[in-house]
Amino acid sequence: MKELGIINSLLINRFTANGAYLALHDGGEVLLPKSYLKGEEKAGEELEVFIYTDSEDRPVAVTNRPIALLDEFAVMEAKEITKFGAFVDWGLPKDLFVPKAEMGKNMEVGGKYLVRVCRDFRTDRLIGVSKYEDFLIKDTQGFEAGQQVEALVFDETELGFKVLIENNFEGLLYKNEVFENIEIGDKINVFIKKRRDDGKLDLQLLPIGRVKYEEGAEKILEVLKVRKFLPLHDKSSPESIKELLGMSKKHFKQSIGQLYKAKKILIKSDGIELV
Incomplete structure (x- = not known):
C-alpha cells in the first residue's frame, strides 16, 4: 500500500456503523473510524488522513498527524x-x-x-x-561557516548536545559554549561553526564573528533598560554572569566593551549602568 505512513487526500466511498471507508489509489478501501468523523461528511468528499496499521496490523486511517511521517x-x-x-x-x-x-x-x-x-x-x-x-548523509559540503540552520536536539554527551539538521545531517553543540537551558527534543536555531572531516558539523548558538558581540551588547542593553544597573564587572565570576545574562564571561566582557566605546554604558567598580 503506497499510502502507508504518509498524509493522503482520499475520497469517501461509503459509510458504515464503524465509520467511513475511503478509496485507495489501487481500488481498495481503508477505514476511517467513526471517532474521527464530525458527522457532517458526505460520500465523495475528500479528506486528508494519515494511514498506518492498527493493533491487529490492519490498515487504518486517522485525521490526526504523528510527529514524524515515513522516512522522517x-x-x-x-x-x-x-x-x-x-x-x-x-x-x-x-x-x-x-x-x-x-x-x-x-x-x-x-x-x-x-x-x-x-x-x-x-x-x-x-x-x-x-x-x-545508518540514514545520515556524510557529505556536508553544502553547508558554509556562519550559515544559520534549524536543529533538533536528540542526545546529550560529555562533549555536548547532538543535533539533527534537515533530517539528514548530524551536528554537535559543545557544552562549554552553551549558556542556556537546552532539552532533548528542542528545536533550536544554530550556526555552522565548521565542517568536520567525519562528515559531522560543529555548531554554535550565536552568529560567528563580530555579530555575536553585537547581539550580546543588545541583550545587555535590554536588561539594563529594565534593571538600570547590573552588579557585573570584569572581576565577576563566570557563574554570576551566566546566571544573570546567560552568556560566557568572555562574551560579556567583549559586549560591554562595545557598549562602553559606543558611550551607551558606564562601567563602575561594582557594576554597569546606562548612560
Whole structure:
C-alpha cells in the first residue's frame, strides 16, 4: 500500500456503523473510524488522513498527524519496554514499535530517543528505527561557516548536545559554549561553526564573528533598560554572569566593551549602568 505512513487526500466511498471507508489509489478501501468523523461528511468528499496499521496490523486511517511521517525523524519518548523491543509515543493512539534489532542503544521507559519512521517490507507495517547513523548523509559540503540552520536536539554527551539538521545531517553543540537551558527534543536555531572531516558539523548558538558581540551588547542593553544597573564587572565570576545574562564571561566582557566605546554604558567598580 503506497499510502502507508504518509498524509493522503482520499475520497469517501461509503459509510458504515464503524465509520467511513475511503478509496485507495489501487481500488481498495481503508477505514476511517467513526471517532474521527464530525458527522457532517458526505460520500465523495475528500479528506486528508494519515494511514498506518492498527493493533491487529490492519490498515487504518486517522485525521490526526504523528510527529514524524515515513522516512522522517523525531524525538520520541519510550512508553513500554518488552523483550522484543520498545513502544514509543509518536502522537497516535497506537504507539510505534521499535524492534530490539533496530535499537541503537537499549531504551528505558521515560527516555527520549531519536527515532526514524520506517517501513518493514516483510510485514508491510510501520516501525521505528533508532539506529539513526545508518540514514545520515556524510557529505556536508553544502553547508558554509556562519550559515544559520534549524536543529533538533536528540542526545546529550560529555562533549555536548547532538543535533539533527534537515533530517539528514548530524551536528554537535559543545557544552562549554552553551549558556542556556537546552532539552532533548528542542528545536533550536544554530550556526555552522565548521565542517568536520567525519562528515559531522560543529555548531554554535550565536552568529560567528563580530555579530555575536553585537547581539550580546543588545541583550545587555535590554536588561539594563529594565534593571538600570547590573552588579557585573570584569572581576565577576563566570557563574554570576551566566546566571544573570546567560552568556560566557568572555562574551560579556567583549559586549560591554562595545557598549562602553559606543558611550551607551558606564562601567563602575561594582557594576554597569546606562548612560
